[in-house]
Amino acid sequence: MHGCTRRQFLANAAKAGIALSTPAVLTGCGNVPPLPPATPSNKRATVAAMRGRDLYRMTLDALKAIDSVESVVNPGETVFIKPNFGGAGMVNHDPISAGDCTKPEIVIAVAEECLRAGASRVTIGEAGQVMSFSWRDLETLDGATNMAAEVDRLNATYSGKTTLACLNVASEEWVPVASPQSGLGEILVSSLVTRADRIISIPVVKTHRWTQVTGAMKNFVGVTSVNDYGMGSTFRFKLHGAPGGIEQCFLDIVAGIKPDLAIVDGSICCEGNGPHVQPGYWGTTVDMRDRLGDWVVLASTDLAAADATFTRIISHDTADVGHLNMAHRRGLGQI
Secondary structure (H helix, E strand, O other), X not given: OOOOOHHHHHHHHHHHHHHHOOHHHHOOOOOOOOOOOOOOOOOOOOOEEEEEOOHHHHHHHHHHHOOOHHHOOOOOOEEEEEEOOOOOOOOOOOHHHHOOOXXXXXXXXXXXXXXXOXXXXXXXXXXXXXXXXXXXXXXXXOOOOEHHHHHHHHHHHOOOOEEEEEHHHHOOOEEEEEEOOOOOEEEEEEHHHHOOOEEEEEOEEEEEOOOEEEOOOHHHHHHOOHHHHOOOOOXXXXXXXXXXXXXXXXXXXXHHHOOOEEEEEEEEEEEEOOOOEOOOOOEEEEEOHHHXXXXXXXXXXXXXXXXXXXXXXXXXXXXXXXXXXXHHHOOOOOO
C-alpha cells in the first residue's frame, strides 16, 4: 500500500470539478455549457517519426528520439498502456493484420522499455467492444508470438510486473472524470487508468466515420465501460450521442487523466468508414507501405501533436478535423 499517487490526486480533483461544473448539465434539457475562452498552449511540441519495416526497432528508435521512456517514467512508478484493441473479440477476422488494432510488436516494445526504466507495474488494458477477449488471439504480424506469450516473457524477466486487463471485467472501480463540455457532467473511467502514475496511448492510424480520424486522443473512449455507455450494445451510443458530441467526451477524458505519451502505429491501418474493417459498411485495410514506401511510427509527449502529424501524413487537413482544433483551443496540445 502507498499514499495517494499523482493519478489519484487528479481523480480526486476531477470529482471536485464535477461539483463545481455549470448547472446547465444538470437540467436534463440536453444543453451544453458554452466553451470557455480559448487558452491554447504555447509549449513547444516535438514529434519523432521513424520509417522502416521493423516495428519493434522503429518503436525503440522513436522513443530514443524523444529522449527515451526514462524522460516520462520514473523508477517505482506504475504505468497504464492503452493500445487500440477495440476490434478484439468483436470482428470475425484477424483485427491485427486487417488494420483494426495496434500491432503487438509496438505495445510490447513500449512495455519493456517502461520496465527497463524501473516501472513497478505495467498494465496493458483495453475495454474494447466486448466484455473480454483472448490476448493470445492478438498475434504479431509474422505470427511468431502474441500478446499473452510476450507478457509471459516479460514477467519471467521482470518479476511478474506486467498485467493484461480486459477493462470491462478487470476494473475494480469506475472513477468519475469531470466532463462539462460533453454535457454529461462526468464520464466513468476505469480505475486502472486513473490510479496509474503514467499513461501511454498507442493507437493505430485510422480514418473514422464520425470523427474523420482516430488516434491517440480518441483512443481513450476505450477506457470507459460498455455496460455504462453501450445501452445494451457493444458500441458506446451514450457517448456518441452526448449533447456535446463524442469529440468533447474523449477530450474531457484526456483533460482529466492527462496522458503522458503517445506512440502511433502507422503500419497496417484502416481507411474509409473506420474504426473497423468491413468493406461495404465499415472501412478497408490499407498497408502504409503502399502509400509511403515504408511503415511509420510516431512518438510524442503531446497527444494532439501526434494526432495532427499523422493526419497530415495521410493527407487530411487538420483544419477540417474538429477535435484537433478543439484540443488546441482547450490547451491540450499543439496541432
